[in-house]
Amino acid sequence: HVQTLAAITPEPLASVTFLVRQPNRAAPDAAALGDVAGTDSPHARTALRGAHVIVCATTARTPLFPSDAIGQNSVVIAVGSHEPEARELDSALLARSTVIVEDSATALREAGDVILACNEGALDRGSLIGMSEVIAGGAQVPADRAVVFKSVGMSWQDLVIANAVVRSAQRAYIIGAAVGQTNIIFFDSAGQQIAAYDIPVPRDLTGVRAALKH
Numbered sequence: 001h002v003q004t005l006a007a008i009t010p011e012p013l014a015s016v017t018f019l020v021r022q023p024n025r026a027a028p029d030a031a032a033l034g035d036v037a038g039t040d041s042p043h044a045r046t047a048l049r050g051a052h053v054i055v056c057a058t059t060a061r062t063p064l065f066p067s068d069a070i071g072q073n074s075v076v077i078a079v080g081s082h083e084p085e086a087r088e089l090d091s092a093l094l095a096r097s098t099v100i101v102e103d104s105a106t107a108l109r110e111a112g113d114v115i116l117a118c119n120e121g122a123l124d125r126g127s128l129i130g131m132s133e134v135i136a137g138g139a140q141v142p143a144d145r146a147v148v149f150k151s152v153g154m155s156w157q158d159l160v161i162a163n164a165v166v167r168s169a170q171r172a173y174i175i176g177a178a179v180g181q182t183n184i185i186f187f188d189s190a191g192q193q194i195a196a197y198d199i200p201v202p203r204d205l206t207g208v209r210a211a212l213k214h
Contacts (some may be wrong), residue, residue, distance in 0.1 A: 003188070055076070067095075089148065097146040099123065101131065
């Protein structure tokens with residue numbers, strides 16, 4: 001996630017901090033990209049409070065931190081949980097944030113962070129903003145509130161990433177893994193892997209050929 005953010009932001013990332021339960025077991029790549037701190041350490045609270053962007057990509061089923069640990073102008077991207085009973089963020093944070101989702105109906109069916117906040121009366125279902133509305137300029141995001149983007153992952157996002165790679169200096173390698181199965185691996189201009197996908201390929205390639213022509 002850090003490498004992806006670094007690849008798409010116009011300016012270099014000022015600083016990166018990885019908050020993990022067991023810092024001594026963090027991947028070597030993490031230390032090479034930024035600081036590593038324990039989730040219960042004093043540094044964790046300082047890092048959260050001062051962060052402009054916070055990415056939650058865990059298997060947690062309960063909130064990772066209290067709402068008051070997050071600054072008023074932070075953007076929180078939550079991608080780890082995608083079950084109705086699991087959440088990475090508490091209701092209080094969603095209550096004071098502008099909440100953006102890929103699709104409202106999907107979020108209300110699969111995103112535990114959203115579902116539980118709604119069930120607890122902290123979030124109005126009608127206040128959810130679709131990502132397409134923000135991108136198209138149909139919805140304004142207030143500058144005086146935190147922003148939460150809750151993602152559960154949708155298939156069309158793979159196509160958007162592929163399109164972005166094709167239109168940039170980044171590279172994609174397509175590797176046949178088995179009959180009906182392929183891997184696509186994306187690298188940035190520096191040769192660093194930024195994403196990898198296992199994709200089933202139907203035996204009827206008519207649609208694929210038509211897509212490649214465009």
